[in-house]
Amino acid sequence: MKVLLTGAGGQLGRCLQDRRPADWRLLAADHKTLDITDVQAVSRRVKQFQPQLIINAAAYTNVDQAESDRERAYAVNEHGARYLAQAARHAGARLIHISTDYVFDGEGLRPYVETDPVNPLNVYGRSKLAGEQAVLQECAEQPNVADHAQSGAAPRQPRPDAPSFIVLRTAWLYSEYGRNFVKAIVAGALQGQELNVVNDQIGAPTYAGNLAQAIIQIGRMPDLPGGVYHYSGSVALTRYEFARKVLDALGEAQRLGDSSEAFRFTPIVSGQHSVAASRPKYSVLDNGKIQKLGVKEGDGVDVCLRRMVAALLRG
Numbered sequence: 001m002k003v004l005l006t007g008a009g010g011q012l013g014r015c016l017q018d019r020r021p022a023d024w025r026l027l028a029a030d031h032k033t034l035d036i037t038d039v040q041a042v043s044r045r046v047k048q049f050q051p052q053l054i055i056n057a058a059a060y061t062n063v064d065q066a067e068s069d070r071e072r073a074y075a076v077n078e079h080g081a082r083y084l085a086q087a088a089r090h091a092g093a094r095l096i097h098i099s100t101d102y103v104f105d106g107e108g109l110r111p112y113v114e115t116d117p118v119n120p121l122n123v124y125g126r127s128k129l130a131g132e133q134a135v136l137q138e139c140a141e142q143p144n145v146a147d148h149a150q151s152g153a154a155p156r157q158p159r160p161d162a163p164s165f166i167v168l169r170t171a172w173l174y175s176e177y178g179r180n181f182v183k184a185i186v187a188g189a190l191q192g193q194e195l196n197v198v199n200d201q202i203g204a205p206t207y208a209g210n211l212a213q214a215i216i217q218i219g220r221m222p223d224l225p226g227g228v229y230h231y232s233g234s235v236a237l238t239r240y241e242f243a244r245k246v247l248d249a250l251g252e253a254q255r256l257g258d259s260s261e262a263f264r265f266t267p268i269v270s271g272q273h274s275v276a277a278s279r280p281k282y283s284v285l286d287n288g289k290i291q292k293l294g295v296k297e298g299d300g301v302d303v304c305l306r307r308m309v310a311a312l313l314r315g
């Protein structure tokens with residue numbers, strides 16, 4: 001199968017390349033090779049390569065910076081997503097577009113399902129939501145366009161032979177690659193810093209390698225109906241609880257014993273930590289829809305953290 005991967009240099013992009021199945025002919029395009037905000041470049045690349053599947057792992061992901069860089073966030077997260085969807089439609093390719101738990105406002109009291117109303121709190125979340133809508137609207141024939149709670153798009157007639165466009169929302173990604181929370185906690189702890197971590201934001205940390213495996217599995221499911229799906233880690237944690245798990249893994253790898261004695265870390269509330277963007281207090285995703293279709297959960301958070309921390313320490 002011919003697969004075009006955008007954002008190949010990011011966390012998810014790197015994890016997908018590491019796990020590339022033998023039967024994939026993969027064109028892994030990083031930001032330099034293919035800028036998804038360049039409509040002509042996107043169209044040209046898709047026409048040349050003629051992929052059967054496009055995976056959009058490219059995004060503007062700096063949540064705080066997006067507040068003052070709105071135009072760029074929308075250029076990548078909305079317009080780039082639309083250009084890829086247009087190109088996919090013209091080429092008759094399937095599209096797996098990655099989105100975020102930050103489309104929700106965090107006022108929910110149970111894990112969010114795909115049809116729950118969206119209400120992003122920050123520019124990043126709004127730009128990602130606009131990207132979801134662009135993807136689903138572009139594939140007007142999508143059978144599941146109507147289940148996108150606030151897309152505003154009128155449901156249209158499904159075309160049975162249309163390739164499916166999947167919007168896959170995930171949350172709190174971590175991996176050996178790029179910038180992420182786990183790497184920041186490990187780096188801070190190794191430098192002996194006192195770590196103040198918010199204890200009033202709850203989410204489901206997701207190992208990007210598990211997400212990559214799930215995407216590969218979805219890539220092998222050509223009959224999966226188009227629409228929105230959730231895939232995230234299965235354990236809900238506050239940021240502080242997650243940091244504690246990271247430090248437990250670090251303490252274990254360094255044989256330091258109890259992490260609360262080995263490292264200095266303190267729970268704080270969001271207001272004590274000055275950041276540009278508001279974040280949802282609770283953004284746990286319900287994975288039931290995709291799990292019922294057979295997509296696997298992957299290893300649990302403790303196993304993934306132990307493996308990842310060991311890899312970080314090895315350098």
Ligand SMILES: NC(=O)c1ccc[n+]([C@@H]2O[C@H](COP(=O)([O-])OP(=O)(O)OC[C@H]3O[C@@H](n4cnc5c(N)ncnc54)[C@H](OP(=O)(O)O)[C@@H]3O)[C@@H](O)[C@H]2O)c1
Binds near residue numbers: 007031178
């Ligand atoms: N990270 C999280 O915690 C999280 C949580 C929920 C959902 N998600 C979603 O999951 C997906 C993957 O996230 P990630 O953590 O792997 O992100 P990431 O590590 O920041 O990777 C994103 C990649 O996109 C590239 N990119 C940015 N602008 C581009 C453009 N115009 N054209 C082509 N590539 C461009 C970036 O390249 P440069 O660095 O060179 O600009 C980067 O390599 C994204 O859709 C993100 O919104 C992430």
